[in-house]
Amino acid sequence: MMRRPSVLIALCASLVFAAVAQAEPLPQRWVSAGGALSEWIAALGGEARLVGVDTTSQHPESLKALPSIGYQRQLSAEGILSLRPDVLVGTEEMGPPPVLAQVRQAGVRVELFSSKAELTAVDENLKHLGTLLGAEQRASTLASDYRQRIQALQAAIGQAKTHQQAPGVLLLVGHGGGKPMIAGQGTAGDWLVQQAGGRNLAEHDGYKNVSVESLAGLDPEVLVVSDRALTGDAAVQAMLKENPGLSASRAARDGRIVVVDPTLLVGGLGPRLPEVLQSLARAFYPQGNVSFKP
C-alpha cells in the first residue's frame, strides 16, 4: 500500500517540474560565439536579442555593429558577463573550457550546438535554436525547406552526372592574391566541392600551400576562389596574376572560375549555403539544368 501514494507523489512532482520547466522564461539577451549560429538566429528573427557576437559572426552585415567578444576559442568570462547575457550559444569549438565553466557558474545558460557539416546537424541546431527563441514553427519550416533544397539539388546533380563527368576542381583560399592555400581532404572547402558534385583534385589533408608546379600538373577544370581580402573579379585577377601555373590551366582558359565568400567555410552549415551550392553546381555542370526545382 505504501507504493501507490509514493508513485502518485512522484507523478505529481514530475508534472509540477515539467510545468516549471515549461514556464522558464525564454532567454532575452543572447551572446553568440559562432558565425553560422548567428546567421541562423538572424534568420529566425532573433537578431534583436543578440547583445554580442564573436569575430566569426560576419553575416548579416548588421552584426558587425554589436560588441565583439573576440575569437570563439579565446573567450573572456568577464567580457561576456559584462554584456549581462541570459544565454551564450556556440559550437563545440567554443572555449577555453575554464572560461565556459566560469560563465556557467555566473548563472548564464551555455548552449552548445554542432558545427559538423551534416544536414542532421542543421536540423538539430535549428530545432534547439527554435525552442530557445520561441520560434519552433519557423525553425521547423526553415529546416525542412533547407533539407528539401539540398536534396533537390543533389537529385539534379545526379541527373547531370549522367550526361557529364564530375569535373576536377581545386578550391583556393587566398589573401589578396598571394600564395593561396588549397583545400585538401576533410576540409569544409572539400565538403562544399563534393556537395556541388565536383571532384576535389587535392589529395593532401587540411589547407596547405601547394607548389606551383604540382598545381599546373593537376590541371583543374574549375577553380573555386575564396579570398579573405578581395572579392569578386579582383580576387580572381589577383590570384591568376600571382600564380602563372594556374592561368595556364583549363579552368582559366575556359574562364570557369567561381568566387565564394570565405566566411562560408567557418563554423558549420549556415543559411546561405544552398544558394552557394547551387551556383557552384551550375559552374560545374553548365549544360545540366541544376537548380532546386528539377
Place this chain on the structure above:
Amino acid sequence: MKRLLAPRTLFLSLGLLWLLAIWLSLALGPVSLPFVDTLRAGLRLLGAPIAGQGLEQAELIVGQIRLPRTLLGLLVGAVLALSGVAMQGLFRNPLADPGLVGVASGAALGAALAIVLGSGFGGLPEALAPYLLSLCAFLGGLGVTALVYRLGRHNGRTSVATMLLAGIALTALAGAGVGLFTYLADDATLRTLTFWNLGSLNGASYQRLWPLLLVVCVVALWLPRRAQALNALLLGESEARHLGVEVETLKRELVFCTALGVGAAVAAAGLIGFIGLVVPHLLRMLVGPDHRLLLPASLLAGGTLLLFADLVARLLLAPAELPIGIVTAFIGAPFFLFLLIKGRG
C-alpha cells in the same frame, strides 16, 4: 653603478605599487562593479563577517574570476623576473633573458606537440587537455634546458659561452620543430597554437595555481640564498671561485631554478616575453647591482608589471581580450629601446 634610490624608499614604493596593482586588478574589469561592492566582496573572501546580500555577482566576479587571475599574474610575473635576474647574473650580461637557455622554446615545442598531436588523436578528453598541455610545455622547457646545460659541460666545468651557443642552436631547432607542427596543424589547431604563443592569464582557476605556487615558492626562497654568490660572480668566475663560491654548483642551481620557474610560468600562462628582461634591467638602474636587493625587488616589480599589462589586455578591447604577450612586448620593446638610446647618449 650608482643607485638612484635608497633601498628603503625602493621597497616602500615597490610595495605600494604592488598593492595598488592587486587592488586595481581586483577592482577593474569589463564588468563594472561599484567600489563598495568590490571592497565588501574582497573582505568577505578574506573571511570578514559581512552580510552577503546583493553581493553574489560581485563575489563571483571578484572571487572566481579576478582573484585567481590576479594571483596567477603575481606568480608568473614574479618568477619570470626572478629568472631574468638569475640569467643576467649567470651570463654576467644585462641583456640576458630566460629564453637564452632554451626554456621558452622548449616549452613552445612541448605545447605544440600537445596541441597538434592532441587534435590528431581526435581531441583529448576535455578534462585532461589543459593539464596535458601544461605538462608537455613544462617538460619541454625542462628537457631543452637540461640539454643546453649538458652541452655546456666539459671536463666537469660548465662553459657559459658554450651554453649560450648551444641555447641558440637548440632554440633554432625547437623553432623548426614548432614550425613543422604548425605546418601539420589544421586551422583550428593553428589558432590555438598562435594564441598560446602570445600568452594569456585568461581562464585562471585555483586548481591550476597550486603547482605554480609551489614552484614559485621554491625559486623565490632559493635564489635569495645565493644572492651573495651571485654578487661574487659579477666579478668573474675565477674571482668568485677565489672568494670561496662553488661556481659550478651555483651555475647548476641558476639554470635549474630558471628552467623550473619559467617552465611552470609558461605552462600556466603561455609565452610572455620581456618581463624577464626589462624588470631586472630597470631595477638595476634604480638600486644598483646588489642581488640582495635586486632579487626581492624583482619579485615585487615583476608581478606588478604583469598585472598592469593584464589590465590593459582585458580592458582595451572589452568585451574581447588581447593576448597579454602582445601588451608586454608593446610596453617592453620600446622601453628597452629607450634604455639603449639613453645609455648611448
